[in-house]
Amino acid sequence: MKEPDLKKIRKAMEKELDPKRYEHTLGVAYTAASLAMCYGANLNSALIAGMLHDCAKCLSNEKKISICKKHNLPINPAEEKNPFLLHAKVGSYLASKKYGVTDPDILNAILNHTTGRPDMSLLEKIVWLSDYIEPGRKQAPNLPEIRRIAFEDLDKALIMALENTLSYLKGGNMEIDSMTQKTYDFYKNGGNV
Template sequence: MAQQFFKSKALLSRLKPEIIPWLKKTVSKKRFEHIINVSEVAKLYAKKLKLDHYKAELSGLLHDSAKEIPSKKLLRLAKKKRIKLDKVDYKTPHILHARIGEVIAKEKFKIKDKDILGGIRCHTLAEPKMSPITMVVYLADATEPGRKRKKAAPIRKIFKDKGLEPAVLQAINNKLLSVIEKGGSIHPLTVTARNWLIAHIKIRKSRD
């Protein structure tokens, strides 16, 4: 574990001075502030859970790197990179920013780590079998200080009282409700992720 932390620390130390100036040129000031918030919160959550906080921080730094790419371009890039697309992706191509963000992390910054890439890829839709680091980034995105207190505060409390998985489940539930209230389409990945997480929590409870 210590050796892995050492590698992750070295990777963060090498890439952060490159990523920060690039982000400042690539995204708006408001988006940059959100990204930094998510990165810091992900680091804090990971530390609390005794996870690799260097990975969590780095994943947080790149999670919204493609957020401000226009929808048509996101769709074009996704097709070019042969990303598997659902009909919901065609209806709401802005959700592809997470998967294109993973491409940026791989191609521009040469990141290969599955946890770091998972945090970037899954922070919008989630997916089954998320790693703890991936879930930490998802949770940080839902609860960073810039989020509305009414929605974020209960999730933070669940994390404090019940742990990571129940908090992530609540964050997914909130996101689903928001999409439904707006009359949007639910992505099958999110439904599958939610079902997996419910089963995962039940299995963990049965072992306790």
């Protein structure tokens, strides 16, 4: 099984993403690589997942919906109201079909990088958290502390970031995908549902 070419993926992302999103993508890939080295995850998988996690982010909402309908990708009620959330699902699909990713762990890391899910793999947690703590992020509360803790206790940092995410969404009276709440509850309860 041949792994996707990281250099080709990087060039494709530079071409397909707007400059700000591309910089964010590089930040996520490098942060994911650093966390992978820290926790013994596959370095190349972390880089590929980080580079592709937002590969569908710059597609129009109409295009994301069209891809989902054309390829029978389910759309939940939160995604229907907020189609920008579909970028993870569509991104995982494109990673497989367009960029040749066959590793289910990489595809799941891309698929779950916005909401998380209970009982994530190490790579899924790394990519989810890297998206939150990458160097270009400036707004999140307690970011310096979460960045530090991410390299000491991945699950603790994950819980802190999920708490902040839920607090932000609730405070802004925004739609909360039920999976984000389930993910938080799972990790807050020590990995028990």
